[in-house]
Amino acid sequence: MKIIAISLSVIVVVLAGAGYWFYQHLNGNIHSVSIDGKGGTEKADAFGRTPINILVMGSDGRTSKTDCKLGGGCSTTGVQTGSNADVQMVVHISADRSNATVMSIPRDTMTNVPACKNSDTGVSTAGYYGQINSALQYGPACQVETVHKLTGITIDHFVQLDFSGVVKMSDAVGGVSVCVSDDVYDTYSHLKLSKGSHTLKGVAALEFVRSRHGFGDGSDLGRTVSQHIFLSSMIRKFKSAGTLTNPTAVYKLANAATKALTVDDGLGSVAKLVALAADVNKVPTKRMTFTTMQTAPDPSNSNRVVVGTGAKSLFATISEDKSLTTGSGKKSSAASATATASAVPASEIAVTVENGTTVTGRAGEIATALTDKGFSSDTTTGNAASAATTTTLTYGSGQKAEATTAAKALGLPTKHVKAGSGSGLTLVIGSDWESGTTYPGGSSSSSADTQAAVSNAHAQTADEAKTCAKVSPYKTVSLNGVAMTPAQAYKAASSKADSDD
Numbered sequence: 211m212k213i214i215a216i217s218l219s220v221i222v223v224v225l226a227g228a229g230y231w232f233y234q235h236l237n238g239n240i241h242s243v244s245i246d247g248k249g250g251t252e253k254a255d256a257f258g259r260t261p262i263n264i265l266v267m268g269s270d271g272r273t274s275k276t277d278c279k280l281g282g283g284c285s286t287t288g289v290q291t292g293s294n295a296d297v298q299m300v301v302h303i304s305a306d307r308s309n310a311t312v313m314s315i316p317r318d319t320m321t322n323v324p325a326c327k328n329s330d331t332g333v334s335t336a337g338y339y340g341q342i343n344s345a346l347q348y349g350p351a352c353q354v355e356t357v358h359k360l361t362g363i364t365i366d367h368f369v370q371l372d373f374s375g376v377v378k379m380s381d382a383v384g385g386v387s388v389c390v391s392d393d394v395y396d397t398y399s400h401l402k403l404s405k406g407s408h409t410l411k412g413v414a415a416l417e418f419v420r421s422r423h424g425f426g427d428g429s430d431l432g433r434t435v436s437q438h439i440f441l442s443s444m445i446r447k448f449k450s451a452g453t454l455t456n457p458t459a460v461y462k463l464a465n466a467a468t469k470a471l472t473v474d475d476g477l478g479s480v481a482k483l484v485a486l487a488a489d490v491n492k493v494p495t496k497r498m499t500f501t502t503m504q505t506a507p508d509p510s511n512s513n514r515v516v517v518g519t520g521a522k523s524l525f526a527t528i529s530e531d532k533s534l535t536t537g538s539g540k541k542s543s544a545a546s547a548t549a550t551a552s553a554v555p556a557s558e559i560a561v562t563v564e565n566g567t568t569v570t571g572r573a574g575e576i577a578t579a580l581t582d583k584g585f586s587s588d589t590t591t592g593n594a595a596s597a598a599t600t601t602t603l604t605y606g607s608g609q610k611a612e613a614t615t616a617a618k619a620l621g622l623p624t625k626h627v628k629a630g631s632g633s634g635l636t637l638v639i640g641s642d643w644e645s646g647t648t649y650p651g652g653s654s655s656s657s658a659d660t661q662a663a664v665s666n667a668h669a670q671t672a673d674e675a676k677t678c679a680k681v682s683p684y685k686t687v688s689l690n691g692v693a694m695t696p697a698q699a700y701k702a703a704s705s706k707a708d709s710d711d
Contacts, residue, residue, distance in 0.1 A: 239468035242478030244329070248355035249365030259305040261531045262489060265354055265368040268297025268376070268419070269346065293372075295346040295353050297419070297437065300363055302528045303489055309497040309533040310490070312441070313524060313667075314434035316505055317343040318514050321360045326352030341514065350472065360517070361525040367474050367486075373416055375470030379444075380415035382466035386444050388418060388436075389678035393700035396424035397687045402700060402708050414709035415440070418679075424696045425679050428686030431502065431515075435668050436679040438500035442672040446495055498672035499534040501664065506587070519557050520584040523662035534660055535671060556619070557665045559612045560588035562636045566598030569644050576620070576639060579647035583619050584662020598640035601649065604630035621652025 252260045270293055298315040319342045327334035328349035335348055345356040354365045371379070380386050387409050395402040401417035401424055410418055419437050426432015468480065477483055506518035527534065561580055565573035573591035580589050603622055605613035613635055617627050620637075626649075630636070643649055670677060685693040689702050 236464055236468045236480045239465070240478055240480070240483075241472045242475050243350050243472060245351040245354050245365075245368060245474045245476075248351045249358045249368075250363075252364045252366055254305070257305075261305045262301075262303040262486070263364055263366050263528070264301040264303075264486075265357055265365050266297070266299040266301055267295040267346065267350070267353060267368060267370040269293040269370055269372045270296040270343075293346055294341075294343040295370075296343055298343065298353075298357065299437075300357065300361065300365070300528065302363075302531075303493065304531055304533060307489055307492040309535060310493045310499070311528055311534055312438070312498065312500045313528065314437065314500075314502045315342060315357065315360075316430045316434060316503065316515055317341065318430050319360075319503070319505065320508050320511075320514050320516050321356065323348075323352070323356050324359060326355065328352070350474070354474075361528075363525055363528050367477050369477070370472040371470055376416045376419060377412045378466040378470045380410065381412050382462045383444060383447050385409040385411040386415055386440055386447065388440055388443055389676070390681055391678040392681040392697045394421075394424045394681045394696040395687065395689075395700040395703055395706070396421040396696055397689055397699055397703075398423050400709070402703065402706060403710065404700070404708060408710045410710055417709050423682065423686040425682055428682045428684055431505065432680075432682065434502045438502075438668075438670060439677055439679050442495070442498075442500065442670070442674065442677075445490075445498065445672050446675065449491060449495065495672040497533070497535045499664075499669055500672065501534070501667040501669045504666050518666075519581055519587050520662045520665045520667065522582045523584050523660075524664075524667055527660055527663040532660060532663075534664060534669065556584040556615060556662050557586055559616060559635065560586040560590070561616055562634060563589065563591050564594040564636065564638045565591070566594035566596070566601075566638045566640050567644050568597070568641075572639050572644065576637065576647060580616070580619065584665050585616070585619070594638050598638050599642065601626055601640040601643045602638050603627045604632075604636045604638075606630060606633035606635070609633075609635060621648040623649070623652060 249263070249265070252263070254260045294317070296317045298317065300313045300315070302311045302313070304310065320339065321342045323335065323338055323340055323342070323345045325335060325337040326345065326348035328347070329351070330349065333348060335352075342356060342360065345353045350368050350370055354368050357363070358365050387407060389407045390403050390405060392405050393403070396417070399417045399421040401414070401421045403418075408414075419440055420433075421436065422428065422430055422433045425436045464480070467483065473483070477486060501524060503524060504518040504520040505515035508514035508516050526532075561577070563573045563577045563580070565571075573593070577589050577591045581587055601622065603613055603617055603626060605627070607629075610629070613627050614624075616622075616635055616637070617624065681696050683695060685695055685698075687694055687696055687699045689699045694702065
């Protein structure tokens, strides 16, 4: 008995020592950076709970030989310094942990980058107008502040991965299942897959999430949607039976994650990352909504985009901790407003706003309120033919539903809505409404209008396992100097092995 007791004591000491070593080993893997409050301050709800907003960044940096090999482009420059945030996703986890929204911000978005200084390199900027992804050159805190200023969303934390980080994470989960709608060969990212389902590991996974010319219209907008498909699949695998209860699998995940990620100080320990993972795990996949920020072409550069119609509603939805789904996982009643009020999305409803008051600028103020709620940018302004004492919204033949949607957005009572002999919607602002953007005594839909928030945002939930990435039907790639569609390139490159071979 004495020998057994001594043996057990030795085993306990060894296991405790191994556990301590393992914990310290993982903590030692983590690289953390301070963001020094650059993302704003979170507000608690009535129960003292706070949501969590995390900026997830994918870096295009070729700052090591490994990333040079994976990303290419180092043949003449060698290992480079600095990087851009070519992938940016704001991950919002609600205060009650019942739902989550993931919003991608296209890398080609033009915005104001504030004055920043990279604490690691000392490189600084006085601020400039440029692509949003370039802010990372001045450090993660600068990227966080830039996103915060663009969206108004508080950013509590950031997580950054590079090329090799994506490879490590996909390998650690044993591969990620994806589906493509057609044969695809992106000659730029080198992704080559036949039509149908595939399990991607390592470099193949990186090729998929980097593919810009293979999907959608061949732009960064199409890439965000395929990335959502990839991440949804990864989340389903994380949450599947056995993944988080298998000690070997957990070790691989923890070791890969801590090696692959750069995080802010608020997430700079294993305990904090585990707590974050537990919060994410509380959210059912059917209540995780992936979206892409709505954009419009940049008037001065056709290759760039600016914040588009509906984006401010999407920002407000996240800032106000509003869910884009119900408890059943279906779109919220507000998000489905067009099902009861109109078959036409707000983004397709234009209103002619006329000022019938003596207050200068009233038409423009109300028109801006409408476009901020997701109504068409074709909304126009002007002066009424004569002074008006009562505000009226007049609609043309067959447009009552559109008028109802507009009236609801402005809090305008139904008695002010009437049929007209012309076409379109015309709102004449009377002297009964000389200030504010909600009709006096009315009740408009929230600034976080979820119907406008999801309009043209490519919304999908993480439980949609059968969704395939749509291969571009356009000639977005080139093979041997000949422009082709990705499907044509796949057929022409029959001798090249597929990415998952």
